[in-house]
Amino acid sequence: MKTATGHLYLHHAQLIDGTGSPAIPDAVVLATDGRITYAGSRTGAPPVPEGAKVIDAKGGTILPGLVEAHFHATYFNVLELQDLDIKYPVEYVSLLSSVNAKLALECGYTAARSGGCLFNVDVWLRRAIEGDLLAGPRLATSGREICSAGGLMDWNPEFRKIGMDGLVFIINGPSEARAAVRALVKDGIEWVKTYPTGDAAAPDTNDHHTLCMTFDEMNAVVQTAHNHKLKVTGHCRATAGIKNALRAGYDCIEHGTFMDDEALEMLLERDVPCVPALYFEKASVERGPEFGLSQAVIDGHQETLDHGAASALRILRAGGRIGLGGDYGFGWNPHGDYAREISFFVKDVGFTPLEAIHCATQTGAEIMGRGQEFGTVEPGKLADLLVVDGDVLEKIELLENRSQFLAVIQGGIIKAGQMTQTVDTWQNTTTMG
Numbered sequence: 001m002k003t004a005t006g007h008l009y010l011h012h013a014q015l016i017d018g019t020g021s022p023a024i025p026d027a028v029v030l031a032t033d034g035r036i037t038y039a040g041s042r043t044g045a046p047p048v049p050e051g052a053k054v055i056d057a058k059g060g061t062i063l064p065g066l067v068e069a070h071f072h073a074t075y076f077n078v079l080e081l082q083d084l085d086i087k088y089p090v091e092y093v094s095l096l097s098s099v100n101a102k103l104a105l106e107c108g109y110t111a112a113r114s115g116g117c118l119f120n121v122d123v124w125l126r127r128a129i130e131g132d133l134l135a136g137p138r139l140a141t142s143g144r145e146i147c148s149a150g151g152l153m154d155w156n157p158e159f160r161k162i163g164m165d166g167l168v169f170i171i172n173g174p175s176e177a178r179a180a181v182r183a184l185v186k187d188g189i190e191w192v193k194t195y196p197t198g199d200a201a202a203p204d205t206n207d208h209h210t211l212c213m214t215f216d217e218m219n220a221v222v223q224t225a226h227n228h229k230l231k232v233t234g235h236c237r238a239t240a241g242i243k244n245a246l247r248a249g250y251d252c253i254e255h256g257t258f259m260d261d262e263a264l265e266m267l268l269e270r271d272v273p274c275v276p277a278l279y280f281e282k283a284s285v286e287r288g289p290e291f292g293l294s295q296a297v298i299d300g301h302q303e304t305l306d307h308g309a310a311s312a313l314r315i316l317r318a319g320g321r322i323g324l325g326g327d328y329g330f331g332w333n334p335h336g337d338y339a340r341e342i343s344f345f346v347k348d349v350g351f352t353p354l355e356a357i358h359c360a361t362q363t364g365a366e367i368m369g370r371g372q373e374f375g376t377v378e379p380g381k382l383a384d385l386l387v388v389d390g391d392v393l394e395k396i397e398l399l400e401n402r403s404q405f406l407a408v409i410q411g412g413i414i415k416a417g418q419m420t421q422t423v424d425t426w427q428n429t430t431t432m433g
């Protein structure tokens with residue numbers, strides 16, 4: 001992805017640097033050739049360099065570009081589990097994923113980590129974004145997910161003889177687990193996404209207390225993935241599934257819903273991050289009836305929501321790391337609503353606005369393995385910034401409203417927001433690659 005040339009000078013705003021430190025009032029951020037060279041109080045700031053583009057942030061807020069830590073590029077208005085796999089052909093799904101990526105960037109998300117997708121769409125989506133052919137967040141990719149036969153993601157009955165095509169590898173035993181990871185290695189993914197446990201969405205045979213992979217299968221995934229320098233994460237709701245994942249050496253826990261004391265201790269011991277992805281649960285409870293979800297499913301989501309929120313707060317208060325991402329792409333939880341996850345953590349879970357922003361920026365970048373490059377507004381980092389008209393500490397829901405954004409900036413280049421009209425706009429290149 002190209003970075004800017006020249007200077008970008010932002011002023012007349014409070015600065016939230018993403019580290020969790022208090023906001024700096026009346027701040028200046030200076031970026032040169034796409035990287036931050038100064039971030040701090042106006043007192044002590046360098047003068048405006050000759051020829052700099054100047055952004056007056058209107059007394060608003062400058063913060064790091066947000067990081068969606070659980071992004072499904074290929075989900076698009078999913079109404080039932082079946083829609084996740086074979087609703088559309090891969091050609092159309094690829095196009096939809098580029099729409100989702102552009103939307104995410106417009107919503108202030110300058111980076112995103114895949115939580116799994118159809119085929120290897122996210123791998124090729126990343127290539128198009130990195131080549132500046134498409135607008136979108138910097139991506140960490142997952143490709144296809146892994147689940148054991150009969151588990152949450154293996155929903156087609158045997159008589160249909162159609163198995164699962166694009167979304168998951170259905171495995172039986174450690175040797176098939178290894179084969180699936182080896183296929184992913186060749187495809188160029190970064191995170192292996194697995195399904196150690198079920199979910200409230202499937203109350204009959206794979207509810208959120210059910211295990212969907214054995215420890216031996218999970219261990220085989222981790223050994224193979226780590227050998228090839230890939231990371232492993234998993235959909236972990238049931239307590240035993242969380243512990244299996246941590247014992248097997250998982251690098252991240254998605255959801256971490258039913259976290260008991262022992263599981264929390266194991267999580268903290270290796271400082272494994274957790275991505276609760278709770279807004280999906282909230283939306284399922286609130287809008288489930290409208291979309292025809294059964295009462296059993298809605299009750300299950302309520303239980304997931306209550307326990308997931310309590311677990312997330314315990315992890316944060318115990319010094320653990322939380323990434324924010326809300327499993328968007330369902331009919332009742334559509335792409336574009338990403339920052340509702342942040343507001344939810346402030347209003348319903350009990351995070352302070354600074355804590356929630358820290359989780360949605362620095363921790364997200366760390367989970368992507370790119371904490372040295374972006375995620376905070378500090379000298380040396382890429383100028384991936386979000387400039388909001390208003391005080392987001394006072395009113396966290398301002399982050400949900402992209403019409404309030406003055407600028408969404410990647411590598412010092414303004415790519416979205418009101419300022420795209422008034423400052424030289426990002427020029428798409430036609431480099432084929």
Ligand SMILES: [Zn+2]
Nearest residue numbers: 070072115327
């Ligand atoms: Zn997900």
